Amino acid sequence: xxxxxxxxxxxxxxxxxxxxxxxxxxxxxxxxxxxxxxxxxxxxxxxxxxxxxxxxxxxxxxxxxxxxxxxxxxxxxxxxxxxxxxxxxxxxxxxxxxxxxxxxxxxxxxxxxxxxxxxxxxxxxxxxxxxxxxxxxxxxxxxxxxxxxxxxxxxxxxxxxxxxxxxxxxxxxxxxxxxxxxxxxxxxxxxxxxxxxxxxxxxxxxxxxxxxxxxxxxxxxxxxxxxxxxxxxxxxxxxxxxxxxxxxxxxxxxxxxxxxxxxxxxxxxxxxxxxxxxxxxxxxxxxxxxxxxxxxxxxxxxxxxxxxxxxxxxxx
Numbered sequence: 001x002x003x004x005x006x007x008x009x010x011x012x013x014x015x016x017x018x019x020x021x022x023x024x025x026x027x028x029x030x031x032x033x034x035x036x037x038x039x040x041x042x043x044x045x046x047x048x049x050x051x052x053x054x055x056x057x058x059x060x061x062x063x064x065x066x067x068x069x070x071x072x073x074x075x076x077x078x079x080x081x082x083x084x085x086x087x088x089x090x091x092x093x094x095x096x097x098x099x100x101x102x103x104x105x106x107x108x109x110x111x112x113x114x115x116x117x118x119x120x121x122x123x124x125x126x127x128x129x130x131x132x133x134x135x136x137x138x139x140x141x142x143x144x145x146x147x148x149x150x151x152x153x154x155x156x157x158x159x160x161x162x163x164x165x166x167x168x169x170x171x172x173x174x175x176x177x178x179x180x181x182x183x184x185x186x187x188x189x190x191x192x193x194x195x196x197x198x199x200x201x202x203x204x205x206x207x208x209x210x211x212x213x214x215x216x217x218x219x220x221x222x223x224x225x226x227x228x229x230x231x232x233x234x235x236x237x238x239x240x241x242x243x244x245x246x247x248x249x250x251x252x253x254x255x256x257x258x259x260x261x262x263x264x265x266x267x268x269x270x271x272x273x274x275x276x277x278x279x280x281x282x283x284x285x286x287x288x289x290x291x292x293x294x295x296x297x298x299x300x301x302x303x304x305x306x307x308x309x310x311x312x313x314x315x316x
Contacts, residue, residue: 006080006109007087010101012137013117014094014126018147018174020048022117023091033057039085041065041076043093061085068096071104080106097136116141116169120149120158127161135249138165145180149173159185164315165249167214193222197279200226205245205313209258212282216295220284224297227305230274231259236289238267243278243297245313255312261287262297275305 011019023040026032027050037059042050050062061083065071080088088109092101102111116137118126123146127134138144144162155173162171171183189211190204200208205226212219228243244259262280270276280297287296 004086004108006085006106007112008090008105008109009087009112010090010092010114011117012092012094012098012114012141014119014122014133015044015046017094017117017119018145019091019117020046020050022115022145023089024048024050024054027055027057027060030056036086037061037084038087038089039063039079039083040089040091041079042091043071043096044091065093068093068100071096071100073104073106076104076109077106094137095133097133098140113143114141115143115145117145117147118158120146120153120173123158124161132253134161135165138162138169139249141166141169144169144171146171146173149175155183155185159183163187167210193219196223198222198224200224202227202308202310202313206247206249206315209244209247209313212295216282216284219282219295221281223279223281223300225277225279227275227277227308228259229257229311230270230272230276231257232270232272233289239264241268241270242289243276246311248312248314258313260295260297261289262299264299264302268302270304275307277301277303277305 011023013019020042027038027040033056035058038057038061040050040060040062042062043065045064052060052062063079063083079085090101092098105111123134138161146158158173159171162169167187172180173183174180190207191198191200198208205228208224208226228245231242231244233242240261240263242259243262244257246255247258248255262278278297278299279301280299283296283298284293285296286293
């Protein structure tokens with residue numbers, strides 16, 4: 001059993017967001033019965049409790065995880081063996097960071113799908129006051145469901161929060177009564193990817209970095225121009241440096257430098273923390289600094305510049 005691959009399906013969100021109801025409906029659907037033994041880990045108890053007697057899926061075993069410290073390899077591995085489970089469903093506690101679960105997963109556990117649920121009425125308030133927790137529940141999810149939605153809330157505000165974190169998930173708005181509408185709001189990038197030179201303003205670097213990271217091959221062969229801060233390493237040749245910006249994805253605690261390897265056609269006279277405006281062709285190729293293929297900037301023009309008024313790039 002220890003060498004088997006165990007698919008894990010995660011259901012995220014805060015209390016009363018609709019996680020339990022969705023899991024209950026899923027396990028009442030006989031189409032979900034594939035003959036696999038199912039372990040359900042419930043990490044918080046809300047007003048809606050799972051009712052196993054109504055399940056139409058055989059061999060379902062529900063275990064309650066009351067403390068975040070119980071999300072460890074020994075305990076989770078024990079529960080898997082105890083019930084001889086073939087798959088795991090997790091109703092996760094909205095106040096716990098996903099890192100706790102990921103670090104505690106036994107070998108062989110593979111997260112197959114993540115779904116996140118929010119109550120439409122309280123979502124923007126949670127985002128304003130618990131931004132890091134909201135970010136954590138959206139960053140890696142495949143689907144965001146806004147429950148109890150009505151048109152008075154306005155889709156755009158919710159849409160912008162999700163897309164400011166990730167372009168990955170599908171977004172669905174579910175009205176009382178069960179009618180569900182997929183999000184159809186277009187998200188044009190704030191720069192022209194088809195321009196002869198893609199010019200990235202200071203305020204748009206975070207979007208550029210994320211889009212390039214998610215679809216690097218789409219940028220191969222294109223020319224880009226942006227202002228960045230230099231990072232040098234003695235192990236790199238004199239014609240090579242890293243150029244990027246500090247990016248804040250969620251809050252000040254997660255500010256990190258995000259940069260690209262840049263190669264000039266001659267040695268460059270640059271120091272760490274120099275600001276430059278670089279114009280370069282993006283090539284998707286191997287570089288030892290990445291240890292794999294990645295976006296490498298082949299410099300066409302390099303101009304020393306000045307620190308911008310807002311040196312940290314954000315998604316706001």
